[in-house]
Amino acid sequence: MFSAVLFGGMGVLSFWSITNIYLWRKNKSQKASLKYYFWQMNGLWNIINLIIAIVASIIVGINTANFNTNDSLQSLQIKIIAANILLDLIYVTIGLILEIRGKKNTNLRLRGYGESIQLQGAFLFCFDSMLALGLIVTVI
Secondary structure (H helix, E strand, C coil): CHHHHHHHHHHHHHHHHHHHHHHHHHCCCCCCCHHHHHHHHHHHHHHHHHHHHHHHHHHHHHCHHHHHHCHHHHHHHHHHHHHHHHHHHHHHHHHHHHHHHHHHCCCHHHHHHHHHHHHHHHHHHHHHHHHHHHHHHHHC
């Protein structure tokens, strides 16, 4: 059950990533605009998310039995996700700082990147929180 929750989570992350990459490609023609920079950061960020989702799915697929039965591996995985939740809050904060600085300096790139990082951080906070909760429920 533990590995099934991880697979499901990686499926959600993959869907989110592919959607954002598609929207980045769709909005690529609007050069030097707030929307352009917003989608550029979303696309680049989600290339990394997609790589993480694919690699994690492969690792879980290869080690399904260990993920389902090894208590220390399960505990480590939950701790890693908990650390990610804290990073997600840092992402939102950094995004807010970039957006504020971009507004102050009328810099569209900083504003677009800042808004994008806030969105990604907020999504990842919700995603990691739900994933951690789902994994904790499977080990109780």
